[in-house]
Amino acid sequence: MANIKIPRKLFEKEIGKLDERMQNKIAMFGTTLEEFNDREIELEIFPNRPDLLSYQGFKRSFLSFIGKKTGMKKYKINPPEKDYKIIIDSSVKNIRPYTACAIVRKLKFDDEKIKEIIDIQEKLHLTLGRKRKKFGIGIYPLEKIKLPITYKAMEPDKIKFVPLESEKEMSGFQILQRHPTGRKYAHLLAGKTKFPIFIDDKKQIMSMPPIINSQLTGKINEKTKDVFIECSGFDFNLLKKCINIIVTTLADMGGKIYQMDIKYSKKERTPDMTSEKMKLSLENAKKILGIELTSRQAGKLLEKMGYNYKKEIVEIPPWRTDILHEIDLIEDLAIAYGYENFDPEIPNVATIGEESKEEIIKRKISEILTGLGMIETSSYHLTTKESMMKMGLNGKQEKDLIEVEESKTEYSILRKNLAHILLRIFSENKDSEYPQRIFEIGTVFGLNEDDITEKENLSIAITPGNFTDLKQIVDYLFKMLGIDIEIKEPYKFPSYFIEGRVAEIYLDDQSIGSFGEVHPKILKNWKIRTPVALLEIAIEKIFDKLN
């Protein structure tokens, strides 16, 4: 999520007083007012509206929303002047094939505006550009460049220039290895035999997108009046939108937009401000929103959202990236109508509620056990390797642990049983009153060849407790469930039990789990000083039996 910060003074001068009504308006426009104080206002911009990521962009749309300056804003686009040209060398084709460019002149920068420009560039990189994966943006002072510009790819060791925030000339490789920005984004060029560059007519390397600009030709300051802007990447349509977002922002700051000619196999000219048209059926809008609008009303509402509208045809501003479908226009219609103005209504449709059968059975098992005075616990599904190991796993069992990738905590293993969790609870509750009698029902994970399986287990643990105490509980539980079980000498049992004091439970000739006394060597691992009797069974068979 990206936020923008606006000086409060500026906001109140150009938009209006930030009173409660205005705060509510901001929320109802779909921008969350995160924080504000006397100095600053912080807004959250949803990821579908990168065009709002600058103050200028926000101001343009919001003024329209509150009824000042509605409809699609028109920008004057000047055709290219002499040499306003980009030559695309075929070498970029398999590396980073496209770029969209523009020139904006007659800017009056100050610190605040430079900050805003760098800010929107960074935010577009992060959101729409997916951390520069989809595109990189460069902004250059025009007076340091000799047009026309060539976009080409070169072997990294032949690329030599002084990158931003550096004093020394570096090669393409050195930038990726040594420059902090280079290191951060090196993965984007990994495996490429050639790196893309912008180079001017004097053969000065201007930048190596999407990594970094040149310190000499790629840094704007408060004296800069005219700028060259490029956005390079893979999806030409996206690049065009991105350039449109930037140049309209600069135009809102007072700049004059000039197009450039780009020579692909086909000639292109950007910025391309041709607006897209999409049909919006009032019938569909009515069906989705449940409100009836006349064409006139719909037009007014869409104009508030910055569109032009005529006879069910909507003209979409060329800087909007989020209109994929008529439904997106319908949402904007709803926003303009005001979410607060909808009359909520529950339709009179009869449906019958139905609870999952398994949930009912799980709840009944819990009721039976709490009736015996036991306490139910509830634990994380992720566990630590350390606590699984305390159960005395062998090499294969350890290998079979299912681990999630790059967990930010020590909890990184999908639990294979509940038993270790109940022992952990005992070991963490040595100060609590005894006897402690607990149980838990929950999902455990297993491996079946390469598939991950999930099943529901029940585990019971009592301390101090012995085999007889637990067997009484088992007998009672299954009697109350009305299920016949057999308790047999175990065919196989978990190694944490004491041999000769562990039993296997069979339901319809199938083992569903075991219970018994826990071996002192395991209790020692957990530093538990009272005898523990433990049970763990799969309850799937119980589900089948009772359904």
Added chain:
Amino acid sequence: MDIKRIIESLSPNERKIIPYLEEDVNNICKKTNLDKTSVKRSLEYLKNKKIIELISKKENIVNVGVNGALYKKKGLPERRLLNLLNEKRIVSLDKAKKESGLSNDEFKVSIGVLKHKAMVELKRGNLILNASKEEISKKMLEEILLEILPIKYEELTSEQMYALKNLQKRKNIVEIKPKKTTEIKLTEIGRKIVESKLKNMNLLEQITPEILKDEKLWRGKKFRRYDITSQVPAIYGGKRHFVNQAIDYGRKVWLEMGFKEMTGTLVQNSFWNFDALFTAQDHPVREIHDTFFINKKGKLPDKKIVDSVKKAHEQGTRGSKGWGYKWNEDEARKLVLRTHTTCLSAQTLAKLKDKDLPAKFFSIGINFRNETVDWNHGFELLQTDGIVVDENANFRNLLGYLKQFAKKMGFEKIRFRPAYFPYTEPSVEGDVWDEERKEWVEYLAAGMFRPEVTEPLLGKSIPVLAWGPGFGRMLMKLFDIKDIRDLYKNDLTQLRKIKFLIK
């Protein structure tokens, strides 16, 4: 206070003790033949009945240490040396040491002490006695003190104090330990009760089966009065975990609204968790920093569904442009711990038949997020999700359901504002009013599934209303929990004490 009533409430032990209330605890024990614990407990009860006051005092007791006990029997080292000198008057140091039988330390200390008292002199390796017979026979202050120990520190005379200071400089002769003593003081009522000379009132104590068997044993008799205000030891019963109590409550709300429960696995392939919900494959939520991935590949559903989801991403469904990128099947097969229960909604839609409509479904379950843990964040979150699939459903209906749901969950005041989720359009956030903090709090993330979601799953675009309120915040509020880590801490003392959810 009615003295008679008090007397009737006295337990047998209390009756035994009352005659000796002017003595100390040890004596009471002796005379009543009761153990100290019983006497102390009875004294507490007598205090509650306002018969006595118990004044507890902290005193420091001076007593002999390990060496002190020995010296008390054998005499202080300096006395033993003095006795030797008394016989011989002049003795060489070596000889004195040998014959006195003192250790090195004791010998050195003894000489120091006697020199200090000017009773001996040291000249050319000889010890010379310098004291008169009377002086020798007179007990030293230290000896006097040692004999009378133990003694209360506060009661020491100045001479005893001087001796104590001297002995304290030496190892383990004396020690001072705090001691709590309790003084019993009769109250006005107590005095009257003692004076009344409790006569045998023949009160009935615990009712036993024997007493009940024989009417003579109880008819016409008085029952000893209990102190019904006295504290009894706490007991705790069995209980469902409070999170599960809340889940059951949530489930009840959905059932009352006519919703059918959906369940499903916690491990899901990315296809159901993301792709089927029109979340582009390069969306940040699909990065390892946000989501738990498992280094294995899952199985995709029917080719028909996979192909139409692929198409929705690449070029869009009818009337849509899609995300316009090359969709990768391998990416969709990556296993994740589900990040939302909405993946169950997608699976349900894919199974739904025309004849089942209109239909309403809900799910409640755990979701995962790759997060560090603090009071406000956890990696496992409880979420609930509901969908309404109805040819005639619209946005106003969605708001209607949200309002009703929030109300049933205990939030009367709700406001709706625009929101963004990749898989819904229009999207809405339902904020509820937090009366305590006086502010709107995000509660209900909701919307209508995009056509790019419904068309591939349902085969056509049918309105699906969807909302997925987080459960954790409500849960913490219901049980007054401030730290999210307490939800799954399983502190048994807390679990025993936490209140039942009466909803």
